[in-house]
Amino acid sequence: MKKFLIISLATFFMFLAGCSTSNESSTNTSTEAKSNTSTETKSKATEEPAKPTGPISIVWYPNESGSDLAEARDALAEIIKGATGLEVEHRTTTDYNIAIETIANGNADLAFMGAVGYIEANKKNSAVVPIVVPSGQSGTLDDALYNAWIGVKRENADLYKSGSEFTIENIQGKRFSFVSTSSASGFVVPASTITGYFNQKDEWKNLSSEDLLEGGSNKLFSEVAYGNSHQGTLVNLLLDRSDVAAFCDACIDNYIELIEGEENVRGAVYRVRDDADEPLNGFPGEEFTIISVTPVLNAPFVANTNNLSAEMIEKIIVAFTSDEVANNPSVFVPGDSEFKGLFSKRADERFVRVEDSWFNPLRELQ
Structure with missing residues (x-):
């Protein structure tokens, strides 16, 4: 399977050479209300951020913001709550740029976003880092593609x-x-x-x-x-x-x-x-x-390290990459299920850790 991604991406770039609603906690409103918040690029905090005492907020792209996916979002929120002990607040959006700005400006702690959206958010603020992505059927990054x-x-x-x-x-x-x-x-x-x-x-x-x-x-x-x-x-x-x-x-x-x-x-x-x-x-x-x-x-979950401590981010990663979550039918939904989720379970799909460098092939297309 390690050859799979290499072959897939090689084929991909050869092909290029030859020829990624209702607002549960309205990001639109909160973004406007916080218009005095600086939109300038932040650098990574030199000191470890304090452990948050309020809810952890997660911002979603329009694709995942529909009311039909509310239970799927809540299933992921329960994992975060179980790992951190904190409530989770959803911020749904109707615009890609709002989601990108929200995580980059620190108005959200976590986000689920496309690879290019992550790259843009990271350019705006290097404190935004990827933490996990859903794997391919092999359960690894080798075929983590859509x-x-x-x-x-x-x-x-x-x-x-x-x-x-x-x-x-x-x-x-x-x-x-x-x-x-x-x-x-x-x-x-x-x-x-x-x-x-x-x-x-x-x-x-x-x-x-x-x-x-x-x-x-x-x-x-x-x-x-x-x-x-x-x-x-x-x-x-x-x-x-x-x-x-x-x-x-x-x-x-x-x-x-x-x-x-x-x-x-x-x-x-x-x-x-x-x-x-x-x-x-x-x-x-x-x-x-x-x-x-x-x-x-595949699209990553990302964290703003100016908002969340390394310890808290690690807890979230450990929870997301656990066997328990990999076998949770409300997260990785079996083919015969009527539950409307974000991720499918066809073989060994699960969340896996990911580093920034994994996204370089897409950076090269921009």
Whole structure:
């Protein structure tokens, strides 16, 4: 399995060369109320922070902020409470940047965020560090990957074929929806996939990710929209606000089901489940086809070391990486369960420790 990640990432970069609601404790409000809080970059505290006596706060991306995932968030909060003895306060968001600023500015102690969001938060404040990530099926970092998709409505899928094979060739001139520029699987990775492919063509040989931020004349896309969550980007596609959209498999897994083809393979067809929650509850039975699949490093839980002591962070890590949590069906959800969780249990999935350097392959794409 140690060869798996090397092979996966090698294939990933070769592909690039060849061709990541209701607010339980409103971050929007609290961020505005704390507008006097400095947004300047903090350096790591030179002294160990005092042990907090109040609740530990954890901020969530929009993808994990929906009411349908409240029990899943609470299951993780119970682990943190058990490790630290402190209550846990959730801060849900409707915007990636709010979540990033909240952890970077110290207005939250912990966060679950995409790899690119972590990289951005760490740039703003080096006190923000990764602590654990969900592993792959091997139970290690070797296959701790998920997938960035580029999808189209099923009825239009044949427009994106060259012969019998799906290709991104014909996305030029179309209306495209990304998630957020801070999303690994919703912008950074698909943007690199797109520029890597079109850079081979004389007319687009100098195309950069920045050129994909907006549409218009002399741009690759006629229009560019942002869904602000992976679910929101799929909504853009299904409402015909875009012709093509980028989103990830893990982020919308609770809302969809495979109906044709092989999972995470170009040409696979998915449909929105009849019991899908908001914001996809209005689209039962709608179908879409995947025309591009690229692996992405798993999202980390991160901590602000200006807020939490090394001792407390270690307690949280030990609790998260325990066998008890690995076998908790409310955290790593078995395939036959109806519980709506954040992580799936197919084999030996669990949380594993992670260091900052593990995210360097994504840094190199920015």
